[in-house]
Amino acid sequence: MATRTSQPAGGALLISELKEFASFPKATQRYIRRSLDVAYGRSDPLETWARDEIEAAAIAAQSRFYKQLDHLRVQIPDDSGLDMIEPFLGMLVTLAAFDLGQDRLPNFAAFRFLYERLMGAGVRPWLPAAFCAAAALPHLHPDRRRVLLQSISESAATAPGWSTREPVFWPEWVEKVDQAAAA
16 A cells, blocks of 8 residues: 655644544534543543433443454554455444444544544555445435445545554543633
């Protein structure tokens, strides 16, 4: 696989990723932060993110699915040999299907943003295939499948190479601070 080696300056890259995150709908931003908390144990996800019993159940299910992340991170194929992808891509599609089924990742850009942070830069070549496979599964409403599949650009689906640069911006939950108390 070809990789792109030119890298923008760290500050410019951080700002670019911050702007991309800010362009996502609020529900998507919230889901990405929640997912990173679940994946990396940054806080108690149920206490921080569950607004009701349905969301608590979704977070519990997400925790079960995300237990596979450590195993997947070490299985990312370093080449495109077909003998290497079956166990990896199957589980990646399963995780992607879960996340897309939560109806909080409205497009490929949001999916890519999350998965680069869940799994690292090495997963980039596999994201278009996993996204398309998960977005085409019958557990999603046909209209949702159409919107998701139309969200991946031709250039993303047919990229000749991928950057090996790790993401720099990691969104985290920030408690609201009372302005009067902060002064």
